[in-house]
Amino acid sequence: MSTTTTTRRGHEATAEAQSLTLRRLFKTYVARGREPFEAVKGIDLHIEPGELVALLGPSGCGKTTTLRMIAGLETVTDGEIIIGDRTVHELPPGRRNVGVGFESYALYPPLNVRENLAYGLRARKVRDANKRVDALAERLDMTDMLSMRPANLSSGQKQRVALARALIRNPPVLLLDEPLSHLDAAQRQRVRRELKLLQREFGYTTIIVTHDQLEALSLADRMAVMDAGVIQQFGTPDEVFDDPANQFVADFVGEPKINLFEGVVGDRSSDDGAIVKVGSAGSLRTAARTPEVGRPVVVGLRPQDCVVERGEHDASNAAPAVEGLVRVFEHLLEFGLATVQVEGLDESFVVQTAEDVVYDRDDRITLSADPERVYLFDAESGERIR
Amino acid sequence: MATLETRGLTKSYGKTRGIEDVTLEIGDGEFFVILGPSGAGKTTTLKSVAGLVDVDSGEVTIGGVSMNGVEPYHRNVAMAFESYALYPQKTVSQNLASPLRSGRTGRYSEEDQQRRIELVTTTLGINHLLKRFPRELSNGQRQRVALGRVLVRPADVYLLDEPLSHLDAKLRAAMRAELKQLGEMSSTTSLYVTHDYQEALALGDRIAVLREGRLVQVGTPEEIWHRPVDTFVAKALGQPEINLVDAVVDRGVLRTQGDALQVPLAGDLELAPDDHARIGVRPRDIELSRGAEPLEDHLRVRATVRLSERLGREIELTVDAGGVSLVAVTPGAHVFDEGQSVELDIPLDHVHVFAAPAGDDPDADSARLGAATVEQVSATSGRQQ
Numbered sequence: 001m002s003t004t005t006t007t008r009r010g011h012e013a014t015a016e017a018q019s020l021t022l023r024r025l026f027k028t029y030v031a032r033g034r035e036p037f038e039a040v041k042g043i044d045l046h047i048e049p050g051e052l053v054a055l056l057g058p059s060g061c062g063k064t065t066t067l068r069m070i071a072g073l074e075t076v077t078d079g080e081i082i083i084g085d086r087t088v089h090e091l092p093p094g095r096r097n098v099g100v101g102f103e104s105y106a107l108y109p110p111l112n113v114r115e116n117l118a119y120g121l122r123a124r125k126v127r128d129a130n131k132r133v134d135a136l137a138e139r140l141d142m143t144d145m146l147s148m149r150p151a152n153l154s155s156g157q158k159q160r161v162a163l164a165r166a167l168i169r170n171p172p173v174l175l176l177d178e179p180l181s182h183l184d185a186a187q188r189q190r191v192r193r194e195l196k197l198l199q200r201e202f203g204y205t206t207i208i209v210t211h212d213q214l215e216a217l218s219l220a221d222r223m224a225v226m227d228a229g230v231i232q233q234f235g236t237p238d239e240v241f242d243d244p245a246n247q248f249v250a251d252f253v254g255e256p257k258i259n260l261f262e263g264v265v266g267d268r269s270s271d272d273g274a275i276v277k278v279g280s281a282g283s284l285r286t287a288a289r290t291p292e293v294g295r296p297v298v299v300g301l302r303p304q305d306c307v308v309e310r311g312e313h314d315a316s317n318a319a320p321a322v323e324g325l326v327r328v329f330e331h332l333l334e335f336g337l338a339t340v341q342v343e344g345l346d347e348s349f350v351v352q353t354a355e356d357v358v359y360d361r362d363d364r365i366t367l368s369a370d371p372e373r374v375y376l377f378d379a380e381s382g383e384r385i386r
Numbered sequence: 387m388a389t390l391e392t393r394g395l396t397k398s399y400g401k402t403r404g405i406e407d408v409t410l411e412i413g414d415g416e417f418f419v420i421l422g423p424s425g426a427g428k429t430t431t432l433k434s435v436a437g438l439v440d441v442d443s444g445e446v447t448i449g450g451v452s453m454n455g456v457e458p459y460h461r462n463v464a465m466a467f468e469s470y471a472l473y474p475q476k477t478v479s480q481n482l483a484s485p486l487r488s489g490r491t492g493r494y495s496e497e498d499q500q501r502r503i504e505l506v507t508t509t510l511g512i513n514h515l516l517k518r519f520p521r522e523l524s525n526g527q528r529q530r531v532a533l534g535r536v537l538v539r540p541a542d543v544y545l546l547d548e549p550l551s552h553l554d555a556k557l558r559a560a561m562r563a564e565l566k567q568l569g570e571m572s573s574t575t576s577l578y579v580t581h582d583y584q585e586a587l588a589l590g591d592r593i594a595v596l597r598e599g600r601l602v603q604v605g606t607p608e609e610i611w612h613r614p615v616d617t618f619v620a621k622a623l624g625q626p627e628i629n630l631v632d633a634v635v636d637r638g639v640l641r642t643q644g645d646a647l648q649v650p651l652a653g654d655l656e657l658a659p660d661d662h663a664r665i666g667v668r669p670r671d672i673e674l675s676r677g678a679e680p681l682e683d684h685l686r687v688r689a690t691v692r693l694s695e696r697l698g699r700e701i702e703l704t705v706d707a708g709g710v711s712l713v714a715v716t717p718g719a720h721v722f723d724e725g726q727s728v729e730l731d732i733p734l735d736h737v738h739v740f741a742a743p744a745g746d747d748p749d750a751d752s753a754r755l756g757a758a759t760v761e762q763v764s765a766t767s768g769r770q771q
Contacts, residue, residue: 184423189626193704193713196693200724218695218702237696238721254698257556304699328563330588333611334624334670337588339563350563355670361570 017049017205018084018172020070025079027065027229039065041229042079047222050203052196054216057226058252063209066226067175070207071100083173099171099204101162101179107150113137113161114146117168124169132168140164140194155182160191167198174204180215192219213253217241225249242373247298247382250375256303256337259349262379263299265291273371275320280344282313282322282367286374291385298382300375303337303352306367310359313366321368324349329359340365388449388542389414390575395434395444404430405599408444412592415573419590421580421622427599428579432545435577436465448542464541466549470532472520478531479503479516485539506538509568526557533565537572544576550585562588583623587611595619617666617740618751626669626702626713630740632748635661640739640758644708646687649737649758656755662742663755669702671736672714675729683759685732687712694722705730734758 027040040062047053055063068074070081072093081089088096107116114133121129137143142160150158159182166174179195180188196219199206210216216223217237224234225248233245244250250258263276266283273287276299284299291297313321324340327348336353351367353359376385390412397404405427412418420428433439435446437458446453453461464485472481482503486494494502507513510530520528533549550558550565566589569576580586586593587607594604595618603615614620620628631647633640635657640649642665649665651657672687680686689705689712696702701721703714705728714730722728737758743750 185625186621186627193693193695196695197704200693214697218697241696241698255555256559302699328567330563330566331607332584332587333607337559337563339567350559 016172017203019049019082020047020173020205020207021045021080021082022066022070023080023082025066025069025081026077027062027069027074028077039229040069040077043224043226043229043231045224045231045234047205047207049205051221052199052206052208052219054220054223055207055209055226056211056213056216056223056252058211061226062229063211063226064177067177067207067209070096070173071098071175072096096173097171098173098175099166099169101166101174101176107158107161107165109150112147112149113142113153116150116161117146117165120165120169136164136168139198140167156184156187156191159183163191163195167202167204170202172205174199174206176206176208178210179208180210180212188215195219214255217253225252227252244300244375244384246384247300247377250300250377254302254304256350256352258300258302259347260298260300260377261342261345261347261349263297263376265293265295265297265376267293276374276376278322278345279342282342282344283320284322284369284374285320285371286376287371288374288376288385291376296379297385298377298379300377301369302373303350305369305373306349306351307369308338308351308353309366309368310363311366312364319368321366322349323364323366326359326361326363326365329361329363331358338365340367342367388575389447390418390435390543390577391445391447392431392435393445393447395431395441395446397430397434397439397441403427403599404439405434405596408434408596408599408601410594410601410604412575412577415575417569417576417578417589417591419578419580419586419593420596421583421586421590421593422596423581423622425598426596428581428596429547430599431596432465432547432577432579435461435543436463436545437461438465461543462541463543463545464536464539465545465547466532466536467547470520470528470552472528472531472535474520476519477516478507478512478518478520478523481520481531482506482516482534482538485535502538503534506534510534510537510564525552526561529553529561533568537568541574544572544574546576546578548580549578550582551580558582558585565589583625587623595622614738614754616751616753617664620666620738620740620754621751624668624670626715628738629665629667629669629672629712631665631667631710631712632742633663633665635659635663640665642708642710644710646689646708646710647685649685649734649739652756652759654756655739655758657739664740664742664752666738666740666754667712667732668736669713669715671732672712672716673731673733674714674716675731681731683734685734685737685758687730687732689728689730691722691724691726691728694724696721703728 022043022045024042026042029037057063069076076089080087117133118129137146163179180191183191222236223240225232227248233240233249240253263278266275266277273285274291275283276286277283313323322342324342326338327341328339330337335355338351338353338359340349340351342349378385392408392410395408396406408431422428430439434441483499486499512530550561562585590607592606593610595602597618603619611623631642633642638651647665687707689707691703692706693704700715700717705712735757739755741752741755743752
């Protein structure tokens with residue numbers, strides 16, 4: 001081996017974070033009598049030292065397979081995995097220098113929490129294993145759990161022990177598979193903040209696999225949205241949320257869910273965008289500059305980005321808008337959600353409204369939006385039309 | 387349609403308390419929600435109304451008639467369970483027809499059956515699925531069919547046990563809106579059980595918060611939100627959770643550690659010097675200061691940003707205010723640098739004051755004492771003890 005691993009260098013020092021690069025990474029499962037299944041289809045990803053990256057996607061998108069390949073728990077069909085300046089994908093898991101935390105806690109039931117945490121250290125003959133466990137337990141506020149067995153812990157506590165076990169080796173690269181999934185909503189928020197503060201403090205290069213878009217948006221420095229074994233978009237949470245690459249990303253990220261509906265590109269009145277016809281009578285201005293007139297498109301508009309006015313659209317006002325009838329109004333105190341029916345649209349439209357406004361059923365409202373927030377997608381491919 | 391009352395419902399399972407002294411008065415046509423964490427006794431309450439649980443004591447009255455000794459079958463309630471409970475070997479259409487064939491609410495001709503099924507399936511958007519079997523449906527579709535089975539038969543009371551809990555977040559929000567529409571249309575008295583506070587706020591005409599088998603508070607969504615009786619109710623509604631900060635009365639002001647928050651004591655707060663209390667502020671009630679001058683009727687707080695996280699169109703800030711950690715949610719896309727200083731304003735009428743936790747447990751729940759301004763308490767406050 002060309003370099004000494006940081007974990008062996010000393011336990012006091014925080015490990016130096018390292019970059020992580022995936023190059024044309026493929027994973028194909030071949031089972032007898034079946035079509036080969038391509039779980040991961042040639043992904044490229046470069047993660048800077050100390051960066052926290054989320055792999056986000058629905059189940060079956062290849063995110064966990066990718067993580068398992070980095071950890072060394074799956075073989076790589078083709079491509080490279082590079083940590084720092086070492087190519088690691090042919091090394092056994094133990095020599096890759098990564099810390100791993102899984103969705104299932106994988107704790108040893110007969111061992112108490114202290115022994116579970118120290119197990120890996122003892123196996124590596126690390127001196128001061130106990131001292132390190134104490135220090136980390138103190139930091140994670142779990143000293144009182146150390147003598148307990150996994151069976152006596154709540155699911156939230158187990159999850160924290162599993163996290164602590166991934167952290168105990170002070171790995172330069174940390175891999176976490178759905179680390180918050182078993183927690184209730186309030187705990188999830190708390191542990192999420194704790195995790196990010198820890199990551200900031202210790203500077204681990206971290207990959208988190210999650211299916212929860214809010215978790216990815218809030219935790220990640222950058223996020224890779226995956227579907228069907230391919231990275232659909234890689235960018236900061238701002239880029240992914242405000243500037244989705246395609247219909248899949250727009251649909252998967254954001255809650256309440258983005259409104260997607262059919263439209264036709266109308267007049268391209270000026271160079272700074274186009275008008276898109278919506279439903280039978282409405283229209284919206286979009287910042288997209290390239291669509292041809294008459295092209296059928298899918299229009300995306302987030303509930304949070306709708307500008308709502310009470311009453312009918314003022315015909316003397318030239319600004320494009322869409323009229324609709326409130327079918328359901330939910331006042332959630334922090335904000336409101338109106339389900340709106342627009343003439344000529346099959347799907348209803350969801351609009352987020354301010355906390356101090358209340359609508360009634362059958363109220364007529366007029367919708368418009370900042371043209372930068374009105375996204376157009378190709379009706380066939382789902383690719384963004386800019 | 388009918389009123390529904392429970393009086394002193396109590397049920398224990400061995401030494402474990404299921405529910406204790408649950409008393410509710412639900413009006414004709416009201417959509418009433420019971421909110422609580424798992425194990426709080428929500429389902430036990432619902433099953434007691436349905437007659438599926440033999441209560442130790444207490445009484446259920448539907449439409450003024452005592453249900454003591456009345457079999458579930460004859461109570462004229464329709465119940466939807468968390469699990470869908472559909473016949474796997476029957477089509478959607480047959481599943482929906484079976485409650486109409488049981489004969490307990492009269493006989494329906496083939497024509498009547500078809501008409502009712504048609505009405506319900508159109509409303510639920512499942513009329514294209516009538517010939518399918520449950521195994522050929524998605525979770526969301528199954529849930530709709532299960533709801534359809536409840537709604538297809540007229541009943542005095544609908545009992546709904548977490549009907550949306552199996553759905554993913556997005557589908558849940560969509561179905562919630564549909565349920566609201568259905569509730570408004572059918573105006574059948576409904577008792578709805580959930581652990582999801584957004585469902586409770588969205589659907590409930592009134593909400594009862596249940597904790598460890600006991601009612602903590604009953605009120606409209608606004609009452610429960612703006613005047614929670616204690617920290618348990620305050621924490622049960624809102625994500626992120628309400629900030630709760632320890633404070634001490636000193637020189638007529640409630641102060642946190644490091645004096646970062648200083649709440650003047652309003653007239654109706656009965657706190658003496660050196661009394662301990664907790665200040666409660668919801669994350670969305672904390673605003674970023676716009677001007678240099680502190681606003682009237684607002685607290686001004688200086689803090690350092692520890693985390694700035696994007697939540698869609700909002701930013702969640704975790705800040706440190708003189709050693710006190712606060713979470714704030716503010717609109718806008720402006721992400722702050724970690725370590726940056728910020729000034730925050732909190733409107734005094736959104737500052738809740740709670741009693742200090744009793745005993746040694748710093749996380750124990752405690753009663754609300756009031757707000758940082760004099761409150762206009764309405765006479766019809768739905769509080770219960």
